Amino acid sequence: MNLAATSNTIDDETRWINQARNGDTQAFECLYHRHHQQVYALCLRLAGQVPLAEEMTQDCFVRAWQKLDLFRGESQFATWLHRLSVNQALASLQKHRSFWARFLPESSTEFHEISEPSTPLPNGMQLDKYILRLPERARVVFVLFALEGYSHEEIAQLMQITRGTSKAQYHRAKALLQEMLS
Amino acid sequence: MSKPSLEQLLELAPKAIAPERDLWPQIEQRLTAASKPRPMRQLLAAGVLVVVGALSYTLWQPQQRPNPELLAMLAELQQQHQQQIAQLEQKSQWVQWQPASLTTPINQGVSELQQASDKIYHALQQDPQNQQLWQLWLWSQKRQIELLTQGQQLPVPANNPTQGIRI
Numbered sequence: 001m002n003l004a005a006t007s008n009t010i011d012d013e014t015r016w017i018n019q020a021r022n023g024d025t026q027a028f029e030c031l032y033h034r035h036h037q038q039v040y041a042l043c044l045r046l047a048g049q050v051p052l053a054e055e056m057t058q059d060c061f062v063r064a065w066q067k068l069d070l071f072r073g074e075s076q077f078a079t080w081l082h083r084l085s086v087n088q089a090l091a092s093l094q095k096h097r098s099f100w101a102r103f104l105p106e107s108s109t110e111f112h113e114i115s116e117p118s119t120p121l122p123n124g125m126q127l128d129k130y131i132l133r134l135p136e137r138a139r140v141v142f143v144l145f146a147l148e149g150y151s152h153e154e155i156a157q158l159m160q161i162t163r164g165t166s167k168a169q170y171h172r173a174k175a176l177l178q179e180m181l182s
Numbered sequence: 183m184s185k186p187s188l189e190q191l192l193e194l195a196p197k198a199i200a201p202e203r204d205l206w207p208q209i210e211q212r213l214t215a216a217s218k219p220r221p222m223r224q225l226l227a228a229g230v231l232v233v234v235g236a237l238s239y240t241l242w243q244p245q246q247r248p249n250p251e252l253l254a255m256l257a258e259l260q261q262q263h264q265q266q267i268a269q270l271e272q273k274s275q276w277v278q279w280q281p282a283s284l285t286t287p288i289n290q291g292v293s294e295l296q297q298a299s300d301k302i303y304h305a306l307q308q309d310p311q312n313q314q315l316w317q318l319w320l321w322s323q324k325r326q327i328e329l330l331t332q333g334q335q336l337p338v339p340a341n342n343p344t345q346g347i348r349i
Contacts, residue, residue, distance in 0.1 A: 025213055032206055037198035044199055054205055061209045125199070127191035146192055177188055 013077055021068050028068075032061055035078060039085045045143040046089050048132045056092045060085040086148065090158055093140070130180045134173050141166050142173035230324055233259065234317075252310035260303055263323050267296075270330040288333040295326040 013034065019027030039060050044053040064084055071080050131139055140159065144150040145166070150158070152166040159166070186194075299322040306315050 025210055028213070029206060029210070032209065036205065037200050040201045040205075041197060041199040050202065054201060054203070057201065057205055058209050058212065061205075062212045065213050125196065126186070127188075127195045128199075130191075147195060174188065181185055181188060181191075 014073075017068065017071065017073075017077060020065070028061075028065055031064075031077070035081055036061070038078070039081065042082070042085055042143075042148065043089050045128065045131055045147065046093060046140055048134070048136060048139055052093075052096060055096075056089045059092045060088045063088045082148075086144070086150075086158065090140070093136075097136075127177075130177050133180065134176055138169045138173035138176065141169040142177075145170050146174075230320060233320065249310055253307065256303070256306055256310055263299075263326075267326060267330065270327065288329055292326055292329050292333075295322050295329065298322050299326065 013031070016027040016030045020031060036057065040053060040057045043056040043060065044050065047053040047056055060081075064081055067084060071077065131143065134142065137159075141155055144155050144158070145152065152163045152170070155161075155166040156163045161169075299319060302315060302319040302322060306312065306319055309315060
């Protein structure tokens with residue numbers, strides 16, 4: 001993309017943000033179309049299943065709409081949206097887990113230890129095929145650390161676990177993935 | 183051909199994945215239902231703050247102000263409030279699609295608040311420097327506006343509003 005095109009992209013985005021702040025859902029739809037695939041990728045990896053990932057993606061954009069007034073333009077919109085989406089996706093995941101915990105025995109809420117993904121994935125998503133088979137907590141830590149670039153301190157804070165637990169879950173995930181790859 | 187390593191797969195992992203279906207229609211539905219701070223509400227809140235600030239300043243002046251000025255301000259505020267209420271009620275009539283079961287409690291509440299507000303107003307006319315009466319009066323006005331605004335945002339009933347929701 002050349003410099004002029006990049007500039008236009010930023011101009012469009014700034015305009016859409018301002019319009020959306022004033023309640024324009026069409027402008028927000030433009031923002032959605034520009035960023036939804038990144039948000040969905042994050043949600044799919046954290047959720048480990050398509051229906052929940054879809055619900056989480058919706059939650060993220062509804063939250064972004066509600067919080068749009070807080071976006072001051074100090075960072076790029078994509079960065080702001082990504083941070084917000086990580087927080088929202090984890091909250092949605094927690095809510096989903098709490099919901100099922102009422103009906104399932106505790107051991108079942110960690111979901112399948114290593115299971116087949118419920119939905120077939122397209123080609124080019126080899127790693128995701130394996131990630132979706134990881135146990136939930138290990139998967140979340142692995143995605144945040146290895147794919148999203150969060151530190152163990154940040155993950156510990158986000159997930160309300162200790163730094164040591166984050167590291168342990170990451171190594172567990174890594175070992176399981178290497179086993180699946182071998 | 184050997185299997186790719188985990189590190190290689192991490193590098194190849196896509197940053198973006200397209201969902202299998204269009205998620206926007208459901209998001210849009212939720213946006214319209216979500217309570218986004220409206221400029222009207224913000225203006226009202228700011229207005230109440232300004233009035234409270236102005237009144238506090240007026241009431242705590244070291245020398246007593248003559249009553250006519252306060253009475254004039256009181257009358258003016260009452261008039262402005264009545265205008266605001268009239269505007270909101272007119273708006274409510276345009277969007278009169280809610281079932282009576284939803285609007286009746288709100289209308290009743292607004293009417294009770296109006297009666298209370300009128301009584302406080304008369305008491306204030308007798309004692310315009312009573313700070314507690316001022317606060318009570320402004321609070322009753324604020325609640326009235328909030329209730330009317332809530333009434334306009336009642337949910338759209340399903341096809342058959344008398345039918346319960348099946349979970």
